[in-house]
Amino acid sequence: MELFTWETNMLIVGFLMILAGCYCMIRTYHMLKIIIGVEVAMKAVTMFLILAGRINGNMDLSQAFVVTVIVIEVIVAVVFAGVTIGLYKKYGNMDIRNLTQLKG
Amino acid sequence: MNVLKYAAETFLFVPFAAIVINNVFSKKMMEKCFHLLTGAVALSQIFATLFCIYSMDARGMSRFEFFMLEELYENDREFFCLTPVTLIFLLCIGIVAFVSVMVAKKTIDAKKTSYVNLLMTLIIGMNGMVMVNDFFSLYVFLDVVGLSSFVLIAMFRSRKSLEGSIKYIIISELATIFILTGLAFLFMQTGSLDYMDLNSSLLQNSSEPQTMLLSLSLILILSGFFVKAGAVPFHSWLPDAHQSADTSISILLSGIVIKIAGIYGIYVLTDLFSGVKAIQTALAAIGILSIVAGALLALCQSHFKRMIAYSSVSQMGYILLALSTGTTLGVVAAVAHVFSHALFKSTLFVNAAAIHEQAGTLEMDEMGGLEHRMPVTSFSSVIAFLSTAGIPPLTGFWSKLLIILALWTAGNPVLAGVALCASIFTSAYFLRMQKKVFFGKTPEHLASVREVSGSIKIIEIILTAITTLIGILFPLVLIFLQSRGIL
Amino acid sequence: MNTILSISLACLLVFCILSIMSHSLLKSAIFLALASAMLGVLMYMMGAVWAAVIEVSACSGLVTVIFISAISLSNIKKDDIHKQYEDKKRMRWFPITMIVGGILLIVIALAKDFTLTSALQQTTDHFKEVFWNTRQVDIMGQIVTILIGGIAVFVLFREEQENK
Numbered sequence: 001m002e003l004f005t006w007e008t009n010m011l012i013v014g015f016l017m018i019l020a021g022c023y024c025m026i027r028t029y030h031m032l033k034i035i036i037g038v039e040v041a042m043k044a045v046t047m048f049l050i051l052a053g054r055i056n057g058n059m060d061l062s063q064a065f066v067v068t069v070i071v072i073e074v075i076v077a078v079v080f081a082g083v084t085i086g087l088y089k090k091y092g093n094m095d096i097r098n099l100t101q102l103k104g
Numbered sequence: 105m106n107v108l109k110y111a112a113e114t115f116l117f118v119p120f121a122a123i124v125i126n127n128v129f130s131k132k133m134m135e136k137c138f139h140l141l142t143g144a145v146a147l148s149q150i151f152a153t154l155f156c157i158y159s160m161d162a163r164g165m166s167r168f169e170f171f172m173l174e175e176l177y178e179n180d181r182e183f184f185c186l187t188p189v190t191l192i193f194l195l196c197i198g199i200v201a202f203v204s205v206m207v208a209k210k211t212i213d214a215k216k217t218s219y220v221n222l223l224m225t226l227i228i229g230m231n232g233m234v235m236v237n238d239f240f241s242l243y244v245f246l247d248v249v250g251l252s253s254f255v256l257i258a259m260f261r262s263r264k265s266l267e268g269s270i271k272y273i274i275i276s277e278l279a280t281i282f283i284l285t286g287l288a289f290l291f292m293q294t295g296s297l298d299y300m301d302l303n304s305s306l307l308q309n310s311s312e313p314q315t316m317l318l319s320l321s322l323i324l325i326l327s328g329f330f331v332k333a334g335a336v337p338f339h340s341w342l343p344d345a346h347q348s349a350d351t352s353i354s355i356l357l358s359g360i361v362i363k364i365a366g367i368y369g370i371y372v373l374t375d376l377f378s379g380v381k382a383i384q385t386a387l388a389a390i391g392i393l394s395i396v397a398g399a400l401l402a403l404c405q406s407h408f409k410r411m412i413a414y415s416s417v418s419q420m421g422y423i424l425l426a427l428s429t430g431t432t433l434g435v436v437a438a439v440a441h442v443f444s445h446a447l448f449k450s451t452l453f454v455n456a457a458a459i460h461e462q463a464g465t466l467e468m469d470e471m472g473g474l475e476h477r478m479p480v481t482s483f484s485s486v487i488a489f490l491s492t493a494g495i496p497p498l499t500g501f502w503s504k505l506l507i508i509l510a511l512w513t514a515g516n517p518v519l520a521g522v523a524l525c526a527s528i529f530t531s532a533y534f535l536r537m538q539k540k541v542f543f544g545k546t547p548e549h550l551a552s553v554r555e556v557s558g559s560i561k562i563i564e565i566i567l568t569a570i571t572t573l574i575g576i577l578f579p580l581v582l583i584f585l586q587s588r589g590i591l
Numbered sequence: 592m593n594t595i596l597s598i599s600l601a602c603l604l605v606f607c608i609l610s611i612m613s614h615s616l617l618k619s620a621i622f623l624a625l626a627s628a629m630l631g632v633l634m635y636m637m638g639a640v641w642a643a644v645i646e647v648s649a650c651s652g653l654v655t656v657i658f659i660s661a662i663s664l665s666n667i668k669k670d671d672i673h674k675q676y677e678d679k680k681r682m683r684w685f686p687i688t689m690i691v692g693g694i695l696l697i698v699i700a701l702a703k704d705f706t707l708t709s710a711l712q713q714t715t716d717h718f719k720e721v722f723w724n725t726r727q728v729d730i731m732g733q734i735v736t737i738l739i740g741g742i743a744v745f746v747l748f749r750e751e752q753e754n755k
Contacts, residue, residue: 004700006596007707012696013604018281019692023685024611025274029676032661033611036619038277039654040607043630045284046646047603050639052292057710059638060721062291065240066634066642067722068729069284070649072247075740076280077654079251080273081661082747083258086266088665095676099267102344116731123738183728218746225739236728244732251739259746316703 010051017044031084031094035077042073108159109170111152112186115194115231118148119224126220138216139209139559142223146205149198149227157191169237184235192439193234193368196446200359201227203450206563207457208352210556215259222259226252226356230364239287239297242372246283246332249365250276253357257349268348275341279331283369286324289317302376319382325373326386333366335424336394339417343405346413351457354409358416359450363442367423371438374427387428392522394421399529403536408459408466411537412452415492418530419445425523426507429514432590437506440581444491444499444571451488451567455481458556458564459541468537473546477553482542484564489534491571494527498575502582509591596636603629612685614678620658627651641718 004012021041025034046066053062084094091098122145126134134141160168169182201223212219229248236242254276258269291297293315327338334342342362346354370387377383398418405411419441426438458481459474460466475482491500504527511520555561585591603626610622627650634643699705723730 003697005706005708006593006600007709008700008705009597010600011707012693012700013600015696016604016689016693017607018285020607020611020685020689021281022278023688024682025278027681027685028678029681030616030678031270032616032658032665033619033676033678034274035658036610036623038274038281039623039650040611040626041281042284043603043607043626043650045281045288046642047630047633048285048288049291050634050637050642051707052288053639054637054709054713055292055707056295057712058295059713060716060718061296061725063639063642063718064722064726064729065291066639067645068240068244068726068733070642070645071733072244072251072736074649074653074657075251075736075743076247076273076277077657078740079254079743079747080270080277081657082743083254083266083270083273085661085664086258086261086747087263087270090261090263090266093675094665099270101264101267102271102348215746218742221742222739222746225735225742228735232728232732238728241726241728241732244729244736248732248735248739251736251743255739255743255746261747316705 007051007055010047014044014047014051017041017047029096031087031096032081034096035080035084038080039073039077042069046070046073108156108168111155111159112168112170112184112235114148114152115235116228118145119227119231123221123224126217126224131217134220135216138220139205142205142208142220143202145224145227146198146202149231150195150202153191153195153198156186157188157195160186160188160191183237183241185237186235189371189435189439190234192443193364194231196443197227197230197234197360197364200356200446200450203359203454203563203567204352204355206559207355207454208350209559210461211350211352211457218259219256222252222256223356226256226361230360233364234368237299239290239299239302239372242369243280243283243287246365246369247280249361250280250332253345253353253361256353256356257345259353260350262348264348265350268345272341272345275331275338279328279338281328282324282331283328286321286328289321290325293318293321299372299376322373322377322380322383326370326383329366329369329373330390331366332362332369333420333424334362334417335366335390335420336397336417337390339394339398342417343410343413346416347407347410351409351453351460354413354456355450355453358413358453359446362416362420363423363446367420367427367438367442370424370427371435374430378430384428384430387424388516388519391421391424391428392519394418394424395523395526396421396529399526399533402533403529406468408468408537408541409453409456411468411533412449412456415452415530415533416445416449418526419449419492422504422507422523425519426510428519429510429516431510431514433506433513433585434510436585436590437503437510440506441503444503444574447567447571447574448488448491448500451484451564451571452492454560454564454567455485455488458560461560462553462556463550468540470547471541471550472544473542474550474553475542477546477550478542478555480555480561480564484568485542486538487568487571489538491575493531493534497572499571499578500575502575502578596633599629599632599636603633608689612682616662617659620655620662623658624651624655627654638713641722 018041021037024037049062049065053059168186171182229245233245254273331338346358402411402414423438423441426434491498494501494504508520606622606626610619613619631643631647
């Protein structure tokens, strides 16, 4: 039954999550959905950092990394939501197809 | 040693202090003198850098490691470090921040305190990024730089600026995810992300990446930094973001942020993995692509700032090409081009601010004949254009000469030839700009345009003088390089 | 231990996919919070206790609050997203992409004979010393980041209320 070690499984799941997040970011028309894609991909990245700490045995350092990454992730969500709300106030919806002001 | 340590500490403490001052005192008072505060910070950065250069040169040091606070425990390694490359980057940050402040005094009407706060966090981010000694800390400060620029672009909340900001955020977040994934894999292999540990681990001795994950991590980190630098296949956010922001913010973004966030990261990567030939090939390919495509796209733009933004893409290509050689001369050439690009790109954006302030438009088709109406702006833009195109006594010429020499001595005469030929494109789009904006007949609605006054005029004159003066004095730098055996 | 790890890993993947596939944004946000909680469990099982605590509180809590406030500020109608934004049509190939990607990754891992194993010696009890002593620069960066977050709220959210 055991095809891979659980570390390898975790790596595969992480790559799938990044794929899912990027797919969502590229294909969706809704701006808040884009943040969800970013968050999903960032979850995979935090998992990779913990996994890296587990594999090289230096879990303390990787925990310190993850704490910083989580703080940054939250602030990115705040800034993104702020810009999105600003656009909503201008256009009345959150369609990414509205963004046609800048071309050339 | 102590004085040098204090000078180095000002790079992070002075902006912090400025944030505190800005928020403690009353808002009305700070809005009145916001340019004094930020100008003082920028000037202190310039003078502290000059002092550090002088004092490190006098002591013959090529590295100075320090730590900001009192040591909490006995640490065998310092957190920050100054090298000659770092110092030149810090000098560029100071100069561009000063120019931005001088322009902001005229162009920014509202939200001055927020501008000061965000400018200071941006400066902290950039200073921290070039000084840190650890790849993960570099990532943290990279995100500080990125977040400050998102908010700076979106600050005035017009449709255009919000749109430019959201495009920048989306693509930049992709880059962040790539870089962080790459760092996680690197950390998995090495157990530490300190530059020293990365340098001394097995990676450096081998010419090929050992495992699949390591090569994957290098690809991911490199492409992330390409996005941040705006190199060509990844450039789509750059003109939007730089066009839509206020001009004083575009100066920062185009003049320094793409270089710190993108080029400095790539420099660190090439420095750490100097044995991996694939990185150099990738840099050369992306560099050539950026030079040619950036210049061609700049040719067909009608918006003044958008054209200058595409010109930035093209110039980033030159810097990547210089870094692709992997030699010391290549690094010197790249840093020299970073410096001269900071000078002439900020001159061009100051011109954009002057034209926007006086003529009220930046569409090149609506302009014409501003040469006699705005002689100072016209002259400084001509000098900046000649410097970009690489005409002899100006700074741009010497840095491009160094790049071509570096390519030639590294055994890439074809690349050197392409870089030389691509300068013709640069001349082409700038000649088109000059013809449309400054020459020809004046349309009626621009008949009453006057020369810009005050701080913008002063900064135009100062920047033009610096470009010419350093260009004339540049042979001294060449002699210095020869005495060190680099040239 | 391996069973719990495998279950929470599977749950993490399923919740992430659900949060992307669901056509109601509220459901998306909730599934994201659940995925975060699962990641917290995963971290705890791997020995990263402090990171797990922060993941559950900050990511699962704070980010969900931010989402819900953004959703309520923009009062999007329920299930609006798959009509107006053509979400169903646009995300049509998503399950197939995921399956193909998964099979591809497994095939690559099998073909390259790829195995990762964790180190035998784990140091997990010096987190406080490592974090506060050797990562002071990161803490400084965090402080600046939080500052930017405050300024961003100040700049991007506030003035709208004054205009009203």
